[in-house]
Amino acid sequence: MALRTILTYPASELKEPARPVQNIDADVDALVQDLVETMYAAPGVGLAAPQLGVHERVIVLDVDDESSGKHLIKLINPVIVEAEGSIVWEEGCLSVVDYTAEVKRAKHVLVKGWTTDEKEIEVEGEDLLAVALQHEIDHLEGKLFIDRISRLKRDLYRRRVKKWIREGVPLESKKRAVSI
Numbered sequence: 744m745a746l747r748t749i750l751t752y753p754a755s756e757l758k759e760p761a762r763p764v765q766n767i768d769a770d771v772d773a774l775v776q777d778l779v780e781t782m783y784a785a786p787g788v789g790l791a792a793p794q795l796g797v798h799e800r801v802i803v804l805d806v807d808d809e810s811s812g813k814h815l816i817k818l819i820n821p822v823i824v825e826a827e828g829s830i831v832w833e834e835g836c837l838s839v840v841d842y843t844a845e846v847k848r849a850k851h852v853l854v855k856g857w858t859t860d861e862k863e864i865e866v867e868g869e870d871l872l873a874v875a876l877q878h879e880i881d882h883l884e885g886k887l888f889i890d891r892i893s894r895l896k897r898d899l900y901r902r903r904v905k906k907w908i909r910e911g912v913p914l915e916s917k918k919r920a921v922s923i
């Protein structure tokens with residue numbers, strides 16, 4: 744297992760869609776373990792492979808911050824098969840430093856995917872888990888939560904980040920609030 748660097752906006756790799764995993768082999772297993780370790784170390788409640796620069800459809804989540812590890816979800820090739828209701832959640836992202844914004848998503852989702860031991864599983868999520876599942880699956884499409892806010896807000900954030908880069912402020916030094 745290894746801690747890996749989480750890419751941050753505006754890294755272009757975050758915009759690239761990920762490809763489906765064809766073989767759940769030792770490499771995928773190692774990737775899942777790195778994702779888990781990197782997510783907990785961040786700390787975050789979810790992490791998708793593209794955030795590590797790996798364009799494969801793999802995500803991990805743990806929205807329970809009280810009993811860390813007990814509710815760990817690892818999904819390969821996740822697909823949303825049902826989505827119901829709507830909820831507005833103040834989202835943050837490990838790849839979008841020092842920023843949160845309200846995003847509207849489905850309140851309840853049913854997601855199908857595969858485990859590392861090649862079993863097909865279903866995960867049902869409500870509220871934060873539903874939000875986190877949709878947020879992570881967005882990462883697999885090369886989409887960030889700031890792509891789901893108004894253009895004006897996104898532009899303001901983009902300008903802030905540009906300014907930090909221009910001034911040589913290391914983005915890693917910025918806080919990563921409520922991070923999915």
Ligand SMILES: [Zn+2]
Nearest residue numbers: 836837838923
């Ligand atoms: Zn994210």
